Amino acid sequence: MSERLRNWAGNIEFGAARVHRPGSVEQVQEIVAAAERVRVLGTGHSFNAIADTDADLLSVAGLPADIQLDAGAGTVSVAGGVRYGELARRLDAAGYALHNLGSLPHISIAGAVATGTHGSGVRLGNLATAVAGVDIVAGGGELVSLRRGDADFDGAVVALGALGAVVRITLDIQPRYRVSQYVYERLPRAQLDAHWDEIASAGYSVSLFTGWHGDTVDQVWLKRRDEDAPAPAELFGAVPADGNRHPIAIMSPENCTEQGGAPGPWHERLPHFKLEFTPSSGEELQTEYFVARADAIAAFAAVERVRDRIVPALQISEIRTIAADGMWLSPHYERDSVALHFTWVPNNDLVLGAVDALEEALAPFAPRPHWGKVFRHAPAYARGRDFAALAARLDPAGTFRNAFVERHLVGE
Numbered sequence: 001m002s003e004r005l006r007n008w009a010g011n012i013e014f015g016a017a018r019v020h021r022p023g024s025v026e027q028v029q030e031i032v033a034a035a036e037r038v039r040v041l042g043t044g045h046s047f048n049a050i051a052d053t054d055a056d057l058l059s060v061a062g063l064p065a066d067i068q069l070d071a072g073a074g075t076v077s078v079a080g081g082v083r084y085g086e087l088a089r090r091l092d093a094a095g096y097a098l099h100n101l102g103s104l105p106h107i108s109i110a111g112a113v114a115t116g117t118h119g120s121g122v123r124l125g126n127l128a129t130a131v132a133g134v135d136i137v138a139g140g141g142e143l144v145s146l147r148r149g150d151a152d153f154d155g156a157v158v159a160l161g162a163l164g165a166v167v168r169i170t171l172d173i174q175p176r177y178r179v180s181q182y183v184y185e186r187l188p189r190a191q192l193d194a195h196w197d198e199i200a201s202a203g204y205s206v207s208l209f210t211g212w213h214g215d216t217v218d219q220v221w222l223k224r225r226d227e228d229a230p231a232p233a234e235l236f237g238a239v240p241a242d243g244n245r246h247p248i249a250i251m252s253p254e255n256c257t258e259q260g261g262a263p264g265p266w267h268e269r270l271p272h273f274k275l276e277f278t279p280s281s282g283e284e285l286q287t288e289y290f291v292a293r294a295d296a297i298a299a300f301a302a303v304e305r306v307r308d309r310i311v312p313a314l315q316i317s318e319i320r321t322i323a324a325d326g327m328w329l330s331p332h333y334e335r336d337s338v339a340l341h342f343t344w345v346p347n348n349d350l351v352l353g354a355v356d357a358l359e360e361a362l363a364p365f366a367p368r369p370h371w372g373k374v375f376r377h378a379p380a381y382a383r384g385r386d387f388a389a390l391a392a393r394l395d396p397a398g399t400f401r402n403a404f405v406e407r408h409l410v411g412e
């Protein structure tokens with residue numbers, strides 16, 4: 001009997017005729033070899049139909065959650081279904097860390113990497129930049145290993161699940177470090193215009209939360225490592241919050257990671273939300289666009305000009321930064337980026353209206369959407385043809401294609 005699955009947000013009902021939960025790499029290979037069309041499902045945290053299919057859906061959650069540390073090589077290798085939260089605890093206990101994390105630890109590593117998921121930090125690349133190797137069950141069911149430095153590697157990491165099922169992924173690690181997190185409130189908008197670079201660079205990782213009011217930015221979350229400069233008493237007119245905060249001011253900060261400057265392990269400060277709690281507001285859709293960091297102030301003004309068209313759908317926006325990388329389908333490909341993120345109310349019609357307004361407003365800045373969130377248009381990528389050629393080699397029959405891939409990578 002067919003089984004109906006939904007994504008985390010509940011806005012996508014997967015149309016799969018069959019759902020598989022293999023318990024071994026060999027079983028993944030058998031399923032792929034026998035399938036005409038298959039898509040891989042991570043933890044289902046994407047907000048669009050990127051993982052959807054009407055044929056076979058293959059969840060990697062049942063693969064043994066194997067984690068292998070190689071201290072000599074400075075890497076850790078994990079099975080395709082492992083989530084950041086699980087890995088972070090294991091790594092920290094062994095004395096190691098990752099360079100960055102997204103806003104919540106519940107997401108699978110392979111799924112996050114496949115869409116170019118990121119945290120924040122002007123010097124920090126997205127999470128896929130930590131990938132040193134991938135083992136992929138490709139189109140015919142054969143296992144292909146690619147390592148950093150291999151000719152195709154930069155095409156095979158942010159790959160939208162279009163090359164095959166990632167059954168093992170190897171990540172760079174570093175000695176564990178401590179982070180302290182500070183929340184400042186009411187950053188005057190004029191100060192942001194005047195000091196954007198200094199504000200974005202004021203910590204190891206900096207996030208701004210705003211409702212696009214035009215006069216102030218609601219909150220600035222600054223995360224600093226022990227060895228960084230001390231956090232300022234005041235941040236360009238923004239003042240320290242007098243207690244813990246949720247990014248949406250009226251919500252309880254209970255599920256947010258510790259603030260107020262108390263140092264703690266990297267993995268308990270870099271995500272905004274705790275592993276053991278429901279992440280974010282739970283009832284939401286999300287959209288995010290990336291533009292050049294140098295265009296940030298002009299892009300903020302462009303969003304403010306369409307504020308009336310986005311506010312009906314908006315819960316809160318987050319502004320983050322990501323360093324450029326060289327991965328072919330990365331939204332941060334060869335561009336130091338600022339991320340304009342929108343947490344929406346869960347109303348598809350309102351959200352699509354707001355998305356249209358944003359895509360018009362941001363068009364002069366050549367915006368690239370987050371692959372895993374709600375959007376209409378993705379631009380052609382400079383290395384898109386190279387990616388298509390790689391897909392034709394690893395998956396000649398197009399087994400891993402779906403409507404999303406055909407629309408955005410192959411053309412309508």
Ligand SMILES: Cc1cc2nc3c(=O)[nH]c(=O)nc-3n(C[C@H](O)[C@H](O)[C@H](O)COP(=O)(O)OP(=O)(O)OC[C@H]3O[C@@H](n4cnc5c(N)ncnc54)[C@H](O)[C@@H]3O)c2cc1C
Pocket residue numbers: 008009039040041042043044045046047050051060080081102103104107108109110111112113114115116117118119160161162164165166167279280370372373
């Ligand atoms: C509450 C919330 C907070 C978020 N915060 C952030 C954030 O801070 N930063 C950010 O950038 N994004 C964020 N996201 C978006 C999220 O990180 C991405 O959508 C990510 O891709 C989800 O990973 P997943 O494992 O759930 O992937 P899925 O949604 O299950 O799949 C996404 C894509 O990855 C592919 N895939 C998954 N696993 C594999 C595999 N093993 N092999 C091959 N392909 C695979 C799928 O086929 C699909 O194409 C957030 C999402 C939510 C719901």
